Amino acid sequence: MMKRVGNQQVTQRRFMSIKVKWAVGTGLGVLVIFAIFALLLFQSFSSLLLREQRQETQTVVQAVTSRLNTTTEMTPATVRTALGRQHQTGNYQHDVYSTLAQRNLCATVYGPTGRLLFMTHKPAVSFYRHAPEERVTTVQHHTVLVLKQPVRGKNNQLQGYVQVERRLQAYDQTRIRLAVTFLILGITAAFASALLAYGLAAWFIRPIDAINTTIGKINADDEGQALANVRVPVMSTNDELTELAVLFNDMLNRMNRYVEQQQQFVEDVSHELRTPVAIIQGHLDMLNRWGKDDPEILTESISASLQEINRMKSLVQEMLDLTRAEQIEVHFGDELTDVREVGIQTFNNIRMIHPDFDFVLDNELTGPTMVNVYRNHFEQILIILLDNAVKYSQKRKEIHVSMDRDERSVQIVVQDFGEGIAPENIKKIFNRFYRVDKARSRDKGGNGLGLAIAQRLVEGYRGEITVESVLGHGSLFRITLPLAKTNTG
Numbered sequence: 001m002m003k004r005v006g007n008q009q010v011t012q013r014r015f016m017s018i019k020v021k022w023a024v025g026t027g028l029g030v031l032v033i034f035a036i037f038a039l040l041l042f043q044s045f046s047s048l049l050l051r052e053q054r055q056e057t058q059t060v061v062q063a064v065t066s067r068l069n070t071t072t073e074m075t076p077a078t079v080r081t082a083l084g085r086q087h088q089t090g091n092y093q094h095d096v097y098s099t100l101a102q103r104n105l106c107a108t109v110y111g112p113t114g115r116l117l118f119m120t121h122k123p124a125v126s127f128y129r130h131a132p133e134e135r136v137t138t139v140q141h142h143t144v145l146v147l148k149q150p151v152r153g154k155n156n157q158l159q160g161y162v163q164v165e166r167r168l169q170a171y172d173q174t175r176i177r178l179a180v181t182f183l184i185l186g187i188t189a190a191f192a193s194a195l196l197a198y199g200l201a202a203w204f205i206r207p208i209d210a211i212n213t214t215i216g217k218i219n220a221d222d223e224g225q226a227l228a229n230v231r232v233p234v235m236s237t238n239d240e241l242t243e244l245a246v247l248f249n250d251m252l253n254r255m256n257r258y259v260e261q262q263q264q265f266v267e268d269v270s271h272e273l274r275t276p277v278a279i280i281q282g283h284l285d286m287l288n289r290w291g292k293d294d295p296e297i298l299t300e301s302i303s304a305s306l307q308e309i310n311r312m313k314s315l316v317q318e319m320l321d322l323t324r325a326e327q328i329e330v331h332f333g334d335e336l337t338d339v340r341e342v343g344i345q346t347f348n349n350i351r352m353i354h355p356d357f358d359f360v361l362d363n364e365l366t367g368p369t370m371v372n373v374y375r376n377h378f379e380q381i382l383i384i385l386l387d388n389a390v391k392y393s394q395k396r397k398e399i400h401v402s403m404d405r406d407e408r409s410v411q412i413v414v415q416d417f418g419e420g421i422a423p424e425n426i427k428k429i430f431n432r433f434y435r436v437d438k439a440r441s442r443d444k445g446g447n448g449l450g451l452a453i454a455q456r457l458v459e460g461y462r463g464e465i466t467v468e469s470v471l472g473h474g475s476l477f478r479i480t481l482p483l484a485k486t487n488t489g
Contacts, residue, residue, distance in 0.1 A: 018201065018205060018208075019198050019201040019202050019205065020198070022197050022198065022200075022201040023194040023195070023197045023198035023201065024194065025197075026193050026194055026196075026197035027190040027191065027193055027194030027197070028190070030189055030190050030193040030194075031186055031187075031189070031190035034182075034185070034186045034189050034190070035186060038182035038185075038186060041178075041182070042175070042178055042179065042182060045174070045175075045178055046171075046175055046178075049168075049170075049171050049174055049175075050136070050145070050168070050171060053145055053166060053168055053170075053171055054134075054145060054147075056166075057105075057145055057147050057164055057166045058147060060105065060107065060164050061147050061149050061162055061164045062149075064083065064107055064109070064162045064164070065149050065151055065162050067082045067083055068082050068083075068109065068151045068159070068160070068162065069151060069152065069153070070082065071153075071159070072153065072154075073159070074109070074111060074117060074151065074159045074160045075117065076117050076118060079109050079117050079118040080118065083118070103121075104166060104167040104168075104169055105120070105121075105164065105165070105166050105167075106119065106120055106121040106122070106123050106124065106164070106165040106166075106167075107119070107120045107162070107163070107164045107165075108120075108123050108127065108162075108163045108164075108165075109151075109160060109161070109162055109163075110127055110160050110161045110162075110163065111159075111160045112158050112159060112160055112161075114127060114128075114129050114161075117160065123163070123165060124139045124140075124144060124165060124167075125137060125139065125144060125146050125163075125165055127148075127161070127163055129161065131148065132148075133147065133148045133149060134146070134147055134148075139167075142167055142168070142169065142172060143167075143168040143171055143172050144165055144166065144167055144168065145165070145166045145168055146163065146164075146165050147163070147164050147166075148161055148162070148163045148164075149161070149162050149163075150162075204237075204239075204241060205241065206235055206241075207232065207234075207235055207237075207241040207242055207244060207245040208241060208244075210232045210233055210235075210245060211232050211244070211245060211248050214230055214231065214232045214248075214252075217230045218230060218252075227252065227255060227256050227259065228256050228260075230252075231249050231252060232245045232248050232249050232252075233245075234246055234249070273312055276308035276309070276312050277308075277312075279304065279305075279308050280305045280308050280309070283301035283302075283304055283305050284301075284305070286301060287301050334372070335372060335373060335374040335375070336370050336371070336372060336373075336484055336486070337370065337371055337373045337374065337375045337378050338368045338369060338370055339365065339369045339370075339371055339378070339403065339405075339410050339412070339481070340363070340365040340367070340368060340369045340403065341368070342375060342378050342379055342382070343363070343365075343382065343401075343403050343412060344361070344363065345379075346379050346382040346383060346386070347359065347361050347382075347386075347401055350383070350386045350387075350390075354390055356397060357390060357393070357397045357398070357399055358397060358398045358399070359399050359401065360398070360399070360400045360401070361401050361402075361403075362400065362401070362402035362403070363402070363403050364402070364403060364404040364405070365403050365404070365405060365410070369403075369405055369410050369483070370483065370484040370486060371410060371461070371481045371482065371483060371484055372461060372482070372484045373461045373463075373481060377457050377461075380453070380454075380457065381454045381457050381458060381479065382412070382414075384450040384451065384453060384454045385414040385454060385477050385479075386399065386401070386414060387450070388416075388450060388451070389414055389415075389416035389418070389475075390416075392416060392418040392419050392475070393416050393417065393418040393474075394417075394418050394419055396417040396418075396474075398416075398417055399414070399415065399416050399417075400413075400414075400415040401413065401414055401415075402415075405483065407483075408482060408483060409463075409480050409481060409482050409483055410480070410481050410483060411478060411479065411480050412478070412479045412481075413476060413477070413478050413479075414476070414477045415474065415475070415476040415477075416474045416475055417473065417474035418474050418475070419471075419472065419474075420469045420470050420471040420472050420473050420474050420475055421467070421469040421471065421475055422471050423471075426467055426469060429451050429467065430451050430452055430455040430465075431452065458479055458481070461481060461482075462481075462482055463479060463480055463481040463482065464479075464480045465477065465478070465479050465480075466478045466480075
């Protein structure tokens with residue numbers, strides 16, 4: 001169906017509710033199944049009724065044939081004599097004829113050549129010598145059962161034929177009643193099942209209706225507030241559709257988190273880049289006005305600008321690392337890393353580039369210890385903690401690292417003996433861009449994102465990072481990560 005909007009044609013899909021489809025499909029299915037069973041029952045009852053009529057008619061045929069078998073020659077007179085007895089009035093009172101006189105029964109007797117010798121009523125079905133001995137035919141919309149049997153004499157000589165027709169009125173009426181009854185029952189069952197199916201469908205797909213309503217609210221919201229506030233109400237049916245609603249809400253939460261992360265990323269980058277950009281602009285303005293003619297001022301401005309550019313590059317890279325750390329479950333859900341191997345390697349690398357520090361490793365891991373963590377991320381966590389330990393160490397340049405495990409998790413501890421963290425600042429150190437001493441941290445090359453990245457990475461892999469610190473005596477960072485199910489250590 002085409003609908004014109006302005007100068008464009010928009011295709012509109014014809015909507016049909018799944019409840020209607022389910023109801024119609026169920027009704028048709030029940031109708032088809034009922035029709036099959038009804039047809040089988042109808043045929044069974046018809047066969048049973050026809051068998052009863054055949055037995056009664058066969059009794060009549062045998063009675064007539066047994067009377068005629070005693071005659072030596074079949075003529076109209078001998079047939080009437082064989083089928084009745086003569087009274088003084090000269091009339092014949094037929095013993096068999098009392099049965100044959102029924103309105104729905106017609107008995108005829110034919111000679112060997114097919115000549116009609118006797119009849120109780122005018123036959124409705126023509127006689128043929130070569131016709132089957134039993135036929136079921138339709139005459140004027142009525143079912144007629146025809147039985148034919150030859151009559152033989154004492155020498156087994158063919159003397160003629162007996163043909164009995166029975167109009168099956170009771171049979172036809174019973175079949176009609178059965179057909180009407182089955183039709184009414186079938187339509188009633190189909191209609192009732194369709195109504196029941198519609199009600200059940202409306203009950204079962206409530207979570208889908210709720211999801212549609214939620215999506216409609218989100219799409220209609222131009223300010224973007226619905227994504228954060230609107231959720232699908234979770235039903236108490238505890239089935240697949242309820243699980244779908246829960247998963248849909250989880251997806252909305254994740255989408256909202258990603259949107260907030262993007263907004264936070266833009267805000268943080270804009271805020272943090274404002275100062276270095278202003279510094280660079282200031283130096284360039286000064287050089288443009290008069291500083292370019294002074295080699296000392298020129299050298300100083302270029303050096304300061306390059307320093308700020310390098311800091312911006314570092315900041316942007318750390319921001320990207322932080323954004324990726326918050327999307328671990330999407331990209332790195334199936335990674336495996338050996339904590340023992342990577343921990344020892346990272347420890348040796350840091351010790352090599354800081355020869356003036358005394359590094360101590362207490363390794364209780366005797367074999368491969370696997371965790372579901374991307375190798376580069378685990379190495380990045382250790383580097384952040386070890387680098388901070390180096391930066392904030394004072395007179396005692398000593399750093400201790402320990403690795404241990406239990407039945408469910410592995411623990412890595414990094415301890416320094418530096419300036420420590422005040423109690424009121426411990427809960428804030430994992431916030432992005434937070435620095436206890438901003439001036440000293442900036443001088444040491446920090447942007448206040450390292451611990452935030454480490455926390456996001458650890459928690460993204462369902463781990464935990466904690467800190468213990470005493471001001472003036474150092475800090476101890478502890479990482480706990482769950483062991484992988486395939487761990488062989």
